Amino acid sequence: MEPDPVSNTPILDAIETKLRHLSPSLEHVAWERTPGNELGREDGSSWILQVPDLWGWESESALEGLHPGIKQLLAKIENYIAEARQSVDITTWGVPNFIIAPAGPYPDGQFLEAMSRGLKTAVGRLRQSQSHGRLQVRLLSGVLFHLGDSPEDFLAGLKEMIGQNASYIDFNIAVMVTDQPRSQNHTKLIVVDGQSVICGGINWMSNYYIQDGPSWVYGGLGGIAPVTDLDIALRGPAALSAGKFLDRLWAWTCQNVGDKAKIASSMDKGKLMPSLYEGHKTSPVGKLDVISVGSLGYGIQKKDEKSGYELKDVANVDQGAYHYGLLFKSSSNDTNTDRDFMTVNPDAYALQVLIESAERNIVLSQQDINGYSGEPVNQPLFDVRLIDALISRMMAGVKVQIVLSNPGRPDYSNIVKIEEAKKSLRDRAILMNKGNEKTARDLLFTKLQLATLRVSSKPTWPGDRRYRLHTKLICVDDRAFYVGSRNAYPDTTQDHGFIIEDEGAARELWLAFLRPQWQYSQSTACQW
Secondary structure (H helix, E strand, C coil): CCCCCCCCCHHHHHHHHHHHHHCHHHECCCEEEEEEEEECCHHHCCCEEEECCCCCCCCHHHHCCCCHHHHHHHHHHHHHHHCCCCEEEEEEECCCCCCCCCCCCCCCHHHHHHHHHHHHHHHHHHHHCCCCCCEEEEEEEECCCCCCCCHHHHHHHHHHHHHHHHHHEEEEEEEECCECCCECECCCEEEECCCEEEEECCCCCHHHHCCCCCCCCCCCCCCCCCCEEEEEEEECHHHHHHHHHHHHHHHHHHHCECCCEEEEECCHHHCCCCCCCCCCCCCCCCCEEEEEEECCCCCCCCCCCCCCCCCCCCCCHHHHCEEECCCCCEEECHHHHCHHHHHCCHHHHHHHHHHHCCCCEEEEEECCCECCCCCCCCCCCECHHHHHHHHHHHHCCCEEEEEECCCCCCCCCCCCCCHHHHHHHHHHHHHHCCCCHHHHHHHHHHHEEEEECCCCCCCCEHHHECCCECCEEEEECCCEEEEECCCCCCCCCECEEEEEECHHHHHHHHHHHHHHHHHHHHHHCCCC
């Protein structure tokens, strides 16, 4: 009998096995492994969609006009959507429509313009081909709570931008919150025909990434102090996996129109589109295996009834709890203690298994590792099991590098000072080293590099505006990585991302993003 060949994707294998145990009935819904994918390198463009891509900037003139990364991203958005023959699925996270807010519930500015141009071109091509089919377009936004988020108004504006070709499109525009205010859609996806996909952390908010916005809004500054963020582009069956996950979110949204969800439809009698991908098949286009993995947050499904997962005890799990309230004491630690929640939110577990698989090195590029511990969401302080996985790998000799956004709560940061992140790591390191503070300190000193983002040798953007980081990227052993919308801190939103194991792709990601990130950020590395 011939021995089984050694797998060239051992990390994906481990994650797939663990996910099948944790969330068996959500396979092909919230998570799925597919072969036959390829990175979105068409016409020599990059599959790595980083913004603003201004590493090493030296003068304000470098910030003038459209930033290099934004040019590439807008072109990719428009070109992918323009290829549509059947459907376009767009998701986003938005903010309530306050007057002083730099963004709103829906895509805006040049992001929306690129989307509308792509839709206009797609319909034009369908008409030229004399196809009698209509393009189906869904756009789903998640918000903390409903305020000034009329999907009818947005739909009217979008149709006006597209012009006459909009009459050949069936639209569903929705805004939802599954469990106010802690759980809502947080994915940022563009899925075209179930065949191509753009996925990552970038919100379609121009005032954070492209332009400064009016002086009277809070935040923004996307022109002079843009947020650093990252998406990736893929083609193949993984795009369909993302689409099937969105079908699950849309099914819930269509069933909960009212206080929790609003939908505007351009279709006859207000017809809704809870499913776009039932029975859909996507042919292989490459040789890349990809795990698509998402989360259902709270409010959609309480638990996976078929899960065999047993929540193991963790020493002093209450270290991750956030205690709040003056008159009525409360605490938040559900993401660390709620076993049922974990079975319907497999992406958080997938990130833990990814980290546990490391044998040489782990790199995290994240907004935070600490939750937003305060109103209105009152998240736990940190993900105890994820932090413990990092400490455990350090104790096994693995080197860990973490780059975070510069503290500045609540503007793309959950903390006031970096000491909060240091304390979370230090406390768990001491606990896992049996209370020996010296051993824990020596471990962190030799195995952990913790820094805040720098984009050049200059400590800030012009005008002392801090560098903000919004990536959700974890890479292990220079071979496997996650990119998506799932944060490394405790969260209860609906999220989605991809895990890829390929040394060539990981090296491209390192050369384009992770290497310059550390080149400039290492000057801020913490002392232990």
